[in-house]
Structures are given as structure tokens and as C-alpha cells.
Amino acid sequence: MSPIxxxxxxxxxxxxxxxxxxxxxxxxxxxxxxxxxxxxxxMPEGTTVGGVxxxxxxxxxxxxxxxxxxxxxxxxxxxxxxxxxxxFTGSSGAASVQAEVDTLSAALGVPANEIYVxxxxxxxxxxxxxxxxxxxxxxxxxxxxxxxDAAKAITTTDTFSKGAVAxxxxxxxxxxxxxxxxxxxxxxxxxxxxLGFLFTDVAATSEALQLAVSSATxxxxxxxxxxxxxxxxxxxxxxxxxxxxxxPIDGPNHPAWADFSAAVFEVCLDLAHQxxxxxxxxNKFIEIHVEGAVSDESxxxxxxxxADSPLVKTAMAAEDANWGRIVMAVGKAGEPADRDKLAIWxxxxxITEAGLVHPDYSxxxxxxxxxxxxxxxxxxxxxxxxxxxVWTCDLTHGYIEINAGYRS
Amino acid sequence: MSPIxxxxxxxxxxxxxxxxxxxxxxxxxxxxxxxxxxxxxxMPEGTTVGGVxxxxxxxxxxxxxxxxxxxxxxxxxxxxxxxxxxxFTGSSGAASVQAEVDTLSAALGVPANEIYVxxxxxxxxxxxxxxxxxxxxxxxxxxxxxxxDAAKAITTTDTFSKGAVAxxxxxxxxxxxxxxxxxxxxxxxxxxxxLGFLFTDVAATSEALQLAVSSATxxxxxxxxxxxxxxxxxxxxxxxxxxxxxxPIDGPNHPAWADFSAAVFEVCLDLAHQxxxxxxxxNKFIEIHVEGAVSDESxxxxxxxxADSPLVKTAMAAEDANWGRIVMAVGKAGEPADRDKLAIWxxxxxITEAGLVHPDYSxxxxxxxxxxxxxxxxxxxxxxxxxxxVWTCDLTHGYIEINAGYRS
Numbered sequence: 057m058s059p060i061x062x063x064x065x066x067x068x069x070x071x072x073x074x075x076x077x078x079x080x081x082x083x084x085x086x087x088x089x090x091x092x093x094x095x096x097x098x099m100p101e102g103t104t105v106g107g108v109x110x111x112x113x114x115x116x117x118x119x120x121x122x123x124x125x126x127x128x129x130x131x132x133x134x135x136x137x138x139x140x141x142x143x144f145t146g147s148s149g150a151a152s153v154q155a156e157v158d159t160l161s162a163a164l165g166v167p168a169n170e171i172y173v174x175x176x177x178x179x180x181x182x183x184x185x186x187x188x189x190x191x192x193x194x195x196x197x198x199x200x201x202x203x204x205d206a207a208k209a210i211t212t213t214d215t216f217s218k219g220a221v222a223x224x225x226x227x228x229x230x231x232x233x234x235x236x237x238x239x240x241x242x243x244x245x246x247x248x249x250x251l252g253f254l255f256t257d258v259a260a261t262s263e264a265l266q267l268a269v270s271s272a273t274x275x276x277x278x279x280x281x282x283x284x285x286x287x288x289x290x291x292x293x294x295x296x297x298x299x300x301x302x303x304p305i306d307g308p309n310h311p312a313w314a315d316f317s318a319a320v321f322e323v324c325l326d327l328a329h330q331x332x333x334x335x336x337x338x339n340k341f342i343e344i345h346v347e348g349a350v351s352d353e354s355x356x357x358x359x360x361x362x363a364d365s366p367l368v369k370t371a372m373a374a375e376d377a378n379w380g381r382i383v384m385a386v387g388k389a390g391e392p393a394d395r396d397k398l399a400i401w402x403x404x405x406x407i408t409e410a411g412l413v414h415p416d417y418s419x420x421x422x423x424x425x426x427x428x429x430x431x432x433x434x435x436x437x438x439x440x441x442x443x444x445x446v447w448t449c450d451l452t453h454g455y456i457e458i459n460a461g462y463r464s
Numbered sequence: 465m466s467p468i469x470x471x472x473x474x475x476x477x478x479x480x481x482x483x484x485x486x487x488x489x490x491x492x493x494x495x496x497x498x499x500x501x502x503x504x505x506x507m508p509e510g511t512t513v514g515g516v517x518x519x520x521x522x523x524x525x526x527x528x529x530x531x532x533x534x535x536x537x538x539x540x541x542x543x544x545x546x547x548x549x550x551x552f553t554g555s556s557g558a559a560s561v562q563a564e565v566d567t568l569s570a571a572l573g574v575p576a577n578e579i580y581v582x583x584x585x586x587x588x589x590x591x592x593x594x595x596x597x598x599x600x601x602x603x604x605x606x607x608x609x610x611x612x613d614a615a616k617a618i619t620t621t622d623t624f625s626k627g628a629v630a631x632x633x634x635x636x637x638x639x640x641x642x643x644x645x646x647x648x649x650x651x652x653x654x655x656x657x658x659l660g661f662l663f664t665d666v667a668a669t670s671e672a673l674q675l676a677v678s679s680a681t682x683x684x685x686x687x688x689x690x691x692x693x694x695x696x697x698x699x700x701x702x703x704x705x706x707x708x709x710x711x712p713i714d715g716p717n718h719p720a721w722a723d724f725s726a727a728v729f730e731v732c733l734d735l736a737h738q739x740x741x742x743x744x745x746x747n748k749f750i751e752i753h754v755e756g757a758v759s760d761e762s763x764x765x766x767x768x769x770x771a772d773s774p775l776v777k778t779a780m781a782a783e784d785a786n787w788g789r790i791v792m793a794v795g796k797a798g799e800p801a802d803r804d805k806l807a808i809w810x811x812x813x814x815i816t817e818a819g820l821v822h823p824d825y826s827x828x829x830x831x832x833x834x835x836x837x838x839x840x841x842x843x844x845x846x847x848x849x850x851x852x853x854v855w856t857c858d859l860t861h862g863y864i865e866i867n868a869g870y871r872s
Contacts, residue, residue, distance in 0.1 A: 111796070112795030113796075113798070114791050114792070178788065179788030179789075180787065371868070380551070380552065381587075386522055387521045393521035453864050456864055460778040460781045
């Protein structure tokens with residue numbers, strides 16, 4: 057067990073009950089012991105859902121299942137096990153998912169095709185269906201779980217549990233959005249995956265939820281990178297019980313859309329930043345902000361090129377303002393750039409201007425900024441109005457230590 | 465100074481004189497001491513040249529210069545300094561290149577626009593033109609250098625000098641292709657770059673040289689990756705003195721084309737492999753071979769995705785057959801793939817078949833293969849006839865050690 061990340065929040069946040077959502081957590085000892093490793097949320101009839109999944113061409117069996125049932129737009133439950141990803145398990149993987157949903161369908165009295173499934177852990181090991189079915193029976197009984205247990209139950213190599221809440225201000229609709237997430241590398245040692253489950257009592261159609269969760273994910277979970285690796289199981293789901301009783305939000309023209317989608321985004325961004333703060337071996341939380349690009353898309357590509365560069369990330373680990381590596385990463389991004397218009401800042405210290413070292417640049421001052429836990433690198437391309445940020449962490453001996461260790 | 469890579473060849477190869485090429489090497493103490501740090505090759509009138517350069521949008525001043533003069537197709541000299549990349553140096557960078565070529569033009573009595581320039585080292589530091597001009601004077605006098613000194617003079621953080629030779633078999637044309645190269649990370653700590661200089665006495669037109677060096681680079685230097693980072697200064701040049709006296713090779717229809725282009729490729733691949741063997745912190749030389757892809761291009765993308773994955777590279781460092789990470793890297797590549805057709809081998813051990821663990825798979829046997837210095841990972845996509853290889857090294861504490869250290 058790794059020590060808690062030095063970048064972790066001081067404590068798990070206070071998360072409110074989401075009316076209509078019943079939480080279950082159970083320690084089934086499937087791989088871990090002394091902690092919950094099964095999570096279940098049961099929701100009332102009429103609960104709507106939106107979701108986004110890994111782009112991997114080799115997705116896990118649970119991802120296949122969720123993608124398949126999502127078009128109905130309705131959900132009654134979501135279940136997650138930690139320790140086995142049920143990925144690359146061939147036809148037995150799909151059979152395991154079917155066994156899980158059939159078991160829960162019978163026990164909860166809800167349609168099987170409204171039960172969402174996520175699995176995280178080792179790739180390539182077949183689930184023991186008998187053991188899982190028995191464990192799910194206990195999970196159904198394990199009612200009244202609190203958010204900290206729920207958040208803990210979905211973790212694998214995470215060094216802290218991740219939760220976030222945003223209140224919809226109530227101008228038009230009153231309610232809250234609560235989320236839990238797990239993730240520590242884009243895919244951890246051989247445990248895997250980034251998962252996020254969000255719940256709201258604000259009534260919204262599945263189309264509106266899909267739009268809210270897709271755009272929020274695009275600007276949050278899709279803007280973080282620990283090691284550029286992508287899991288076979290990444291899943292973000294947003295459920296609405298509708299218990300707030302409002303006229304359902306049906307899209308961007310609804311008066312409460314702006315407040316609601318902002319709350320969804322706030323929770324996603326908070327959880328995404330927590331995942332970076334739990335990046336394997338991370339000692340620095342780094343925002344790469346690119347502006348002056350030819351488009352927002354171009355800015356994101358450049359920011360990601362910098363954020364994914366092992367040479368930039370090792371320089372940050374060393375608290376060394378080795379800005380030549382930032383120039384290198386801008387150059388290799390493949391986006392429109394003009395070396396002689398490039399301006400770079402570390403913290404508030406401007407390093408380059410118009411393709412040259414700034415006359416007032418002080419490497420000592422830049423290195424002072426790099427001693428902080430939270431670092432901002434800013435690049436002005438001088439090409440246009442596009443901007444965007446990507447968040448990452450530094451690359452340290454800790455990352456090698458964690459990932460070059462044998463599977464236990 | 466890092467110790468010599470454990471993957472280094474036993475010794476620098478015996479390289480023949482290339483008729484017409486005069487080598488110079490000089491220890492100018494520009495950044496390093498006790499070793500040559502300036503290299504010059506002078507070639508006879510009529511020498512032809514082909515070249516390829518970094519795709520970086522922020523190229524160094526010498527790269528700008530070389531790209532600009534290459535269309536003439538003729539060369540009389542190539543000069544290289546180690547220690548300062550003359551990159552991101554604004555207008556003074558171009559002025560420095562001009563000072564260098566003017567000095568050499570006068571001293572050698574050759575046209576300035578037939579002098580190729582390469583610089584490798586720190587990014588963002590302006591060259592001291594007075595010091596460089598004086599040093600070039602000594603370099604012009606330092607005639608009769610041997611290949612080992614020439615190869616040493618272009619290195620920065622390399623732990624060994626790199627040279628290779630291939631003999632054109634003489635069926636149609638008799639001669640040789642000799643090359644030297646440097647490179648240790650795609651861009652080293654703050655030293656930088658991959659450079660390759662190839663010389664042949666076989667007469668060939670500049671168009672034929674361009675075709676030979678472009679296609680050879682595409683299958684060699686462009687197929688290696690240490691850390692996925694790309695330098696601002698990467699340069700490969702191929703010079704033909706024509707001293708062999710053959711009817712110049714003018715393209716693929718010439719009877720000697722196949723033998724000649726094969727010799728160029730052989731030298732490029734040998735040098736490219738040596739660069740990987742000198743990868744920062746490398747303990748393993750790894751070939752990733754992908755077959756059964758929908759096209760050769762697709763195979764290369766998948767192979768690169770595996771070769772660039774920090775999680776695959778750390779598993780190799782640990783000698784751990786953590787094949788789930790290979791599945792992950794195939795999945796994230798964005799190329800056509802079918803999880804249920806995927807077959808994976810480490811060495812001769814088949815791990816998966818048709819999307820499942822192979823019934824005879826032995827993790828112990830796979831780990832035995834991983835104990836060797838040279839490792840082959842083979843992936844059959846089961847989709848088509850495309851194939852291709854990428855070469856890389858493992859990701860170790862040594863990489864972090866080298867790159868997270870301060871610039872001296």
C-alpha cells in the first residue's frame with residue numbers, strides 16, 4: 057500500500073444525500089481485504105442516465121454492456137467491483153456481466169438492462185461467477201452505506217478516496233450533483249482505470265444528461281494525463297433520480313440548463329483534479345495553459361504535448377526551469393506555431409518573448425515557483441485566439457517504483 | 465558522465481576511408497573538455513547531398529539553414545558542434561550560422577551555400593560567435609582525423625560513439641556507405657537531438673540520395689523511440705563524393721539502386737539501433753513487431769503506441785510479463801482492432817489467442833524471455849496483412865535520474 061499522496065486534499069468532503077439514491081457498500085474480499093470492494097447504488101423508477109466510455113478499441117466486457125444499454129436512457133442501478141477489470145476475458149467476460157445483472161435484477165426487482173456495471177482491477181483474469189453472485193447477495197443487503205464507504209469501494213491503487221459536490225443554485229431549480237471517482241494512473245500497475253459516478257436529484261432527460269456529461273468530461277476527465285496511457289474500462293455515468301420534482305431539464309434552452317451543466321462540470325473538474333493529485337508518484341500538480349493558438353482544439357493539442365512529455369515532467373520533478381523542453385514539446389505537437397512569436401511563463405515569471413529569452417528573465421525566480429506543490433505553466437503561441445488547459449503531474453522515481461514493481 | 469550503456473556494442477566498428485571525404489575533429493572546449501567537440505567533413509566539387517530534418521515547428525537555426533540550401537543538391541562540407549544547439553536563439557541564431565559558414569567558406573574556398581551546419585546541445589543559449597570563429601580556424605587545420613574522433617566530436621550525453629558501414633556488393637557498383645550518429649534520448653537532458661551523417665563514394669544524383677535517405681530514415685530513425693520526445697535539431701544527411709566513378713545512380717531504375725539503397729538502409733538501421741541501445745537509462749533493447757494490421761501504416765501506429773507506453777516500458781524494466789498493458793496500448797492506438805482476434809507473444813511464448821489467454825501460456829516462461837537484454841514483443845492483430853516494427857528501450861530509474869537532474 058502506497059502512502060497517501062502529498063497532494064491529497066486534507067479530508068474527504070462532506071457529501072449530501074441525493075434524494076432517491078440508495079447506497080450499498082460491502083467488503084467481499086474479492087481481492088482486497090479489510091475494506092469495501094463492492095459498490096451499488098439503487099435508484100427509483102424513471103431515473104435517467106447519460107454516460108461516456110473509453111475510446112479504447114479493446115474495451116472491457118462491462119463497457120460493452122453499458123454502451124449497449126445506454127440508448128434506452130433509463131437506469132435503476134449501478135454496480136462496481138474493485139480488483140478485477142473483467143477485461144480481455146473473451147466470451148466469459150460477457151457471461152460474467154450477464155450473471156451479475158441477472159442476479160441483481162432478481163434481487164432488486166428491476167430490469168436487467170437498466171443495471172450499469174463497472175469493473176476495475178487486473179486485466180485478463182476471468183471473474184469467479186459463483187463467488188461474485190454470492191457477494192452480490194450480501195451487497196444487496198448492505199444498505200445505508202455512507203459516501204466515504206462508497207467512494208472507497210471503487211478504488212484500486214488510489215491513495216485516497218475521491219468525492220465532490222456542487223449545489224445547483226436554485227434560481228430555477230434546486231438540487232445537487234454529487235460524484236465519486238477513482239483513478240491514479242491512466243491505468244494503474246495492473247489495476248486499471250478511471251471511473252466516475254455522478255448522481256443528481258435534479259430532473260433531466262437522458263438527452264440532457266448525455267449532453268451535460270459529454271461536454272463536462274471533454275473539459276475535465278479528458279484534459280488530465282498522468283502517463284498518456286488509456287484504460288480499457290474508463291467510464292463516467294451521470295444519473296438523475298428526478299426527486300427534486302422540477303420540470304425536467306431537456307436541453308440548453310431550459311432556463312436551468314446553465315446552472316445545471318455548470319454544476320456537473322464543477323464536480324467533474326474537481327474529481328479530475330483529484331485524480332491528477334493522486335497520480336502515481338506525483339509530487340506536483342501542474343496546469344499547462346496554452347493561449348494564442350489558432351483554435352481551442354489546437355491549444356489543447358499543444359497543452360497535451362507539453363503535459364505528456366517525459367522530459368517536461370522530469371524537469372518539473374527536479375524543480376528545474378528547463379524551458380528548452382517546453383519549446384521542444386510545443387514544436388513536436390504538430391500544430392501551427394511560430395518559434396519567433398512564442399512566449400512562456402512558469403508561475404508569474406516570463407521566460408521567453410518573441411522567440412528569445414526575456415531580458416528580465418531570472419532562472420532563480422522561475423525555480424522558486426517550481427518549489428511549490430501547484431505549478432502553472434503558461435504558453436502564448438501568438439497565433440490567434442484559441443486557448444485551453446490540461447492538467448498533469450510530474451514524473452518521478454515514485455512512478456517507476458510503482459509501475460516497475462511486480463504484480464502481487 | 466554516465467557509465468557506458470550496458471547495451472553498447474563491444475567496440476566502435478572499423479570504418480573504411482570514404483574516398484573524397486576529408487575528416488577534421490578538434491577539441492575546442494566550447495562546453496566539454498578533454499574530447500573533440502567540433503567535427504568537419506570536407507568533400508570534393510560535385511559532391512551531391514540528400515537530407516531529412518526534424519518535423520518540429522520550432523526548428524533550430526542550423527536546421528533552417530540546411531533546409532534552405534538543400535534544394536541545390538550540392539555540398540562541399542558539413543560542420544557540427546556539440547554543446548550548444550543554437551536553437552530558440554532568435555535572429556542571433558541565424559547570424560551565428562552565417563558567421564560559421566562565412567568563416568569556413570573563406571578558409572576552405574568553397575561556396576557558403578554548400579556548407580551544411582548542425583549544432584547539438586543546450587537550447588536557448590546564444591553562441592559566442594568570436595569564440596566559434598576562432599575555433600573553426602583550428603578545426604580547418606585539424607586534418608586527417610579518424611572516424612572514432614569524428615564520431616566522438618558530435619556526441620553530447622551519449623555514453624558511446626556510434627558508427628556503421630555497409631559495403632555496396634559490387635554487382636553493378638563498388639563502394640561503401642559509412643555513417644556516424646549521435647543520440648541518447650530523443651532529446652537529452654538539455655543537450656539535444658539525433659544527428660546522422662552518412663558518406664558514400666558511390667556516385668548518385670541528389671534526387672537519388674534524397675529518395676534513399678528519406679525512405680531509409682522512415683524505416684529506421686523514424687522507427688525508434690526512447691521517450692516520444694522530438695528534438696528541435698534532428699538532422700540526417702547523406703553525401704556522395706562520386707569517387708567510385710560509376711555512372712551516377714539516378715533513381716530506382718538504375719541497376720545498382722537496390723544494392724545502394726539497401727546499403728543506406730543498413731547503415732541507418734544499425735545507427736538507429738545503437739541510439740536506442742544508448743537510450744537514457746536503458747537496460748533492455750526492445751523490438752515491437754506488429755503484424756496482421758489493416759495496413760503497414762496502421763501496424764506502425766500500433767507498434768509506436770506500445771513502444772511509447774510508459775506502463776509497457778516500466779513492465780519491461782521490471783522483467784514482468786504484464787501483458788494487460790500491451791492490450792491497453794493496442795486499444796488506445798486508435799487503429800482498427802478487434803479484441804477477440806488479438807494474439808500476443810513475448811519472445812517465443814504465446815500469451816493470448818483470439819482475445820483470451822492462450823491455454824498453454826506460462827508466465828514463468830514469458831518472464832524468462834524478459835530477463836534477456838534483447839526482447840521481441842510480437843502482436844498479431846488478425847485484421848489484415850499490414851506489418852511493421854518499432855524499436856525502443858525500457859523505462860527505468862536511470863531515465864528519471866538523468867532527466868530530473870539539474871543542468872550542470
